[in-house]
Amino acid sequence: MTGFEHGVPTDLPTEEQKSYRSHAEVLDMLGLPQTPEDEGLRSTPVTADEDSVVGARVREARSRARLSGSALGEKVGLARDQISKIENGRRRLNGVEAPAFARALGVTLGWLLGQDESPRMALAHRLSRGANGEEAAPDGLPATQTRALTVLEADRILSGIVPVPPARVSTAGRKLMTEAKAELPTHPHDRAHAQREGRELALKVRRELELGSDEIGDLPALIEANFGVDVVLSPMGTAVDGLCAHSGDQALIIASTDFTEEHVRFTLAHELGHHIAGDPRDLIAEDNAQMFSSDSIERRVNAFAAHLLMPVVGVKQVLADSGLTPDELAAGGFRAQRVLGRLMQRFNVSLAALLVQLEEMRELTHDDVNRLRGELQVTRVEPSMARRRLSRSIPPVGAPLTESACGVVRPPERLLNAALDAARDRRTGTRILAALLEREDDEALHNEVMAVADEAGAREAANPARPSRPRRRANRG
Template identity: 30%
Template sequence: METTGDRVRRLIDEAGSTQRAFAEQIAIEQSKLSKSLSGMRRFTSLELALIAEALHVTVDWLLTGQEPELATAARRSAGSSAETALRLARQYATQRTNLTRLGYPQKPNLPGPVSRSTTWIQQGEALASATTAMLDSMGLSTVGDLPKVIEEAFGIDVAIEQLGTGFDGLAVSTETTKLILVDATSITARQRFTIAHELGHLLSGDDQAIHEDADIYSSASKKGEGEVRANAFAAALLMPERLVRSMVAEQGSSLEGLSSVAQALSVSPTALAYRLENLRVIDAGLRSALMATTSKAAAMKAGRATEFAAASAASMQRRPPGLLLADALAAYEAGQSTLRVFAEILGVDTQTLRREWAEGEGR
């Protein structure tokens, strides 16, 4: 039966390293590593964390040899449009699992379950209503910095990365990790709808472990219980009925007025058209005209070109998962983890980070 020492030794060999070099890499005495590999000594919790970090596995895998479903999915995705997203999701989930074992668990704060006795659309709308009420009670709103709001309100990490062509995002839900990962794109409305859609999957408990959404606007995304519910949730969350009705009453139901509403809510004219038709606020003719309007054209009609350009630039920027980043820094400050974990999440090398911190303190 393979032991923890056996697994560590195998990974060192597969990495083309030696015990001496690996001991130096993780800054522990070679004699201690040798004794632990032979079973004469137990690895400490910090040593396990350092080893897991260096070998890109979880501490749980080192101890049990059991591979998480997310790791299996990442390996099987090679060559597909989901490859980059699943690799990053696995990386973040592994880092969270290791931090959890060091005493820095993620603390999700989720609303209660919604009855499944109604239609899928009604379930999504009911969940959005409960979610909006929860945000209202905290003084938060989905209008604005949506990733920050989700992290603050629900304890769910949100990351924005370059995922490549043909992949909008995914949601991860494991025993230790709750994560939304979406593509960095200039199409702000699509990114926000994807984030809300993935949040709907997490709050509904869909597809535990991982849920992939290559294209949230495809015909496939409009079929199946989970997708229909997540789409209804996203629409109702980003365009709350009371707020939408109030804004339409203020801006008017002309194409220019509705373009202003779409821009203010950071949703696409098409998404707004469907939402308003479902709420019986506009007729089919106005819906068609609004659906034929692009987000850029709507911004021009609304006189908000500058805001549209700024939002497009912002949505293209990488955003590391904020809660994971904060916990990695806390673990480092407490001497329970290396700076490399924090630097890796941040997206910089350790030496550069140390130098920038030193230069910053010197000013």
């Protein structure tokens, strides 16, 4: 029989005795009985529904944070079996434990205890914490998370001033996401499964969206039009390549544009793979090493990105039209470099990404790829001037990325349009617009916006059939 001393099982290991003692002290503080069966925290018929909701949310948040039951137990000072009982609704959280669980899981206490929370609020709370869900000072957050919080705050403010349309989900996009979440396992079984799942998902996206076998010209606009995602591009350094954050109906994909255009496009496609596949984590922030790690999930979304950007049919067509033999391609001579450059130009990808895809297609061996990556410095053949159009002006929005992609700022199109409407109708100043565009030249921005508004007003005055909007004094503060 187990012995007890002051309510502590004496035959437990020392560390478990410490955890149990701390728990017993909490029970004593709350005036609850201290028994071997932990009767005071057992779920009862009266509390069963509430305990079930809390337990389900603990399990959901733990899954999103990719924590095992033991790991969560270590964070909150409970054994794994206690975590299991809580998640299954057989054990209650007391008043001291609940805040500890919320902190450990990176969620609000209200959400954990079953209160409804807007997706925007839930996502903002998660983004305000570190990558591992721990509390973090604002100046200690990665630039991608800080930028995401700015966008969410702009969304919140604008929604109280003007009608802001929700992020769009097309019929095809909803079908793709629903099927992917139902069919794809959380973790692929191995590398082969990961590669196949990513490839098949990309083929489905191309087929459902009728993309054919050519380059996706405006990838940010395609994502926003189909998958309920706000896309944000901004120069945020090279410490983090990109971020995918999603909670309920709120989703953000962010990419740092302190990389080449091709790098940014691959990052966007990679993060889109996380979103479509229903990655249970609410925040995925990655640098280049994490994106290309041996993790099976990362392998799957990398395969997705490669096949989305470089469809096999299109690549094979260019190779066939070139008349290049497999040996010539592997040798990497002048003709091979011309063909590689043409492929990079057609699909707007980097040499590194193209070589990986050629290996996946078995056009090159792994050794060929490693050798060519070190030997070749292939650039595009006759780069398109159309890619140089994107600037910091208002608009264009959703235009192709610039040739270098360095310094490009692109806020979500729906928010930019709402901010422009609010400013031109003189319902707000230009501060929200400036925050979205990351512009500090407030006077010039104000003049640009008002010039467009005045032109629109003149057109309305010349056409009485069209009702004019009421004009208010501009608030530039």
